[in-house]
Amino acid sequence: MAEDIRPVYEHVPSLLNASGATAILDLGCGRGEHLRMLAEHAFEDVRRVGIDSSQQSIDAARAATEGDPRFTFVVHDLTEGIPFEDGAFDRVLCVNVREGGSVA
Numbered sequence: 336m337a338e339d340i341r342p343v344y345e346h347v348p349s350l351l352n353a354s355g356a357t358a359i360l361d362l363g364c365g366r367g368e369h370l371r372m373l374a375e376h377a378f379e380d381v382r383r384v385g386i387d388s389s390q391q392s393i394d395a396a397r398a399a400t401e402g403d404p405r406f407t408f409v410v411h412d413l414t415e416g417i418p419f420e421d422g423a424f425d426r427v428l429c430v431n432v433r434e435g436g437s438v439a
């Protein structure tokens with residue numbers, strides 16, 4: 336991660352209330368950096384799922400979290416909706432996701 340944008344990533348956990356959280360969904364997760372940063376803060380044991388349409392980004396996210404069962408990364412185009420049941424997550428994150436077009 337570039338040092339100039341690191342403060343952005345460090346700020347995100349403070350926007351989410353970790354109390355009682357069990358599962359976090361990151362829409363347009365890229366390489367999964369937000370979900371990994373959350374692991375360094377108050378969300379240690381929370382299940383984390385990232386969705387991104389880029390296979391390359393998801394491959395990088397999986398490689399960075401290999402062997403850690405708390406992380407799941409899914410290749411999916413969000414303009415087709417969110418491929419999980421309603422209520423499956425109690426925290427949802429979506430940061431800086433625009434270049435792929437409108438998100439449903």
Ligand SMILES: C[S@@+](CC[C@H](N)C(=O)[O-])C[C@H]1O[C@@H](n2cnc3c(N)ncnc32)[C@H](O)[C@@H]1O
Binds near residue numbers: 363389392413436
């Ligand atoms: C600028 S990156 C931000 C990644 C991450 N949210 C972050 O803040 O580090 C934008 C990401 O959104 C993803 N994206 C854009 N449109 C999308 C779509 N329709 N469905 C899924 N992912 C999408 C891109 O593949 C890219 O990884």
